[in-house]
Amino acid sequence: MDGHLEKTITTLKERFALQDGTTKYPACLVATPEQIVDVARTLRDELGFNLLSDITAVDYYPEQAPRFHVVYNFYSLEHNVRVCLRVPLDGSNPTVHTLEGLYHSANWQERELWDMFGIHIEAHSDLRRILMPYDWVGHPLRKDYPLGYEEPQFTFNFDEIERRKHKARYEEA
């Protein structure tokens, strides 16, 4: 294992008592939602991880505790090391604190988390939907959200399907 990565892992484990996560690449630690800001601050200020390259989430529905894992990927330009943090969240009220104060790039990625997974971001400056239309209901990347498809209409069931088809409501826009 790379020297700086080893140092990072041991520092974080000692200070925050983090557990090992299971990822193939990069090396991963599991943190609680309360710890994430402090862990990220340590990573940025002491260990030189100056690029927050990615934030995403995974939905393990129908599991409920934890239902979501938020995955952060940090990169250190100086040491050329990548490290990953996973934060398990419960399904009832998934909330995680924003990292906007440390990394500006977190802003939109956290908006995407809210938009796609309905994970509430605490203290976020601009928590609006980003990819879906602003008045959309539901969070598409949740596993209990149906993918949706267009039903083929034939003459015998044309009207029946036409009735339940979703139409963009122009008059309201």
Added chain:
Amino acid sequence: MYETTEVTLDELKHLVSNRALEGDTVLLNMGPQHPSTHGVLRVLLELDGEVVVNCVPDVGFLHTGIEKNMEAKLWEQAAVMTDRLDYLNTTGNGLAYCLAIERLAELEVPPRAQAIRVILVELQRIASHLVWLGTHGLDLGALSMFLYCFREREAILDILELCSGQRMMATFFRPGGLWRDVPADFELAVRRFLREFPRRVDQYEALLTKNPIFMNRTKKIGVISAEDALNWGLTGPTLRGSGPKYDLRKVQPYSGYEQYDFEVPTGTHGDVYDRYQVRMEEMRQSMRIVQQALDMLPYGPVRSDDRKYVPPPRAELGTSMEAVIHHFKLWTEGFNLPKGSVYSPVESPRGELGVYLESDGGPKPLRVHWRTPSFIHLQALPVLSRGHLVADLVGIIGSIDIVLGDSDR
């Protein structure tokens, strides 16, 4: 699912300054149908006269739900959708996706497949930079650039068509290697392009690099320091224009990039002009890589022979029962990836293109996430454009080289 909610205007007031609420500044909508926003980007501008006080980028007009769709497809079927993300870097997206699967499955790719992948990805990088150069020139008033650049890009698309039958949506890369070997005239076509292209780049540079109008429009515009650029998550040529030498092909090589000799150009000022110069030099470096890869192109198979992931060649089906079984299994239920997750970044023409894959051990992805550079770069637009004229905003949007298909996924 199809209900909608009301959003009141009060919820949007924090986006603009107090001056706008008092009527001191003007709010102007730019896009989503505006030629210089490079697609369907909408920008809400707050203007004081002609000066940008603030701008609020609004994305999502091209959201196609590819991440959700991929979860409903088999691993190999989903590879087709990768081309549709960043439509100027189709092979690069395929490479990112295939590399992630190969990392998760620990699948070896034969050297010939790796070299051909590198050639096609680098050619695609040149094609992408050509589209950027053409449209960037167009935005800044150098109209003829567009015509020249698209002429050269067509030559690259012809090479892709030669290999896969498709100009843009090639889906030539598959987990474990390539769809099939390149045709016999591939080498000739690439060499012909390589012979012609250096001269062309010189011509573009002659048109723009020392052009006083172009320099006035781009120097000291959209400046960002290296530290800020990293904090905003900028990568690729946009970051390298500010100084840091962060190129994934160099720092974390994949697909055998470590064997090729090439430079990573960087800028110093972090303005639009430096980003322009970085991309121009990158085209030359990409040519060097293609040249080397073509000279060293090894012979051999182009797909892994791990039959748990890669279907057997047609010829084996007549003689081997095992091959028939593998063929049937792979084309009906696909392959299962081992349980686990991986984040696999590659260098796209725009920056760090990361694929986060998670598998639950089944034939379909549990989650595919695309860390797309355009999406991350766009959120830095307000910082880059504050205090500049609206006309410069157009240059700045061009210089961060966004593709909305990449951004909205």
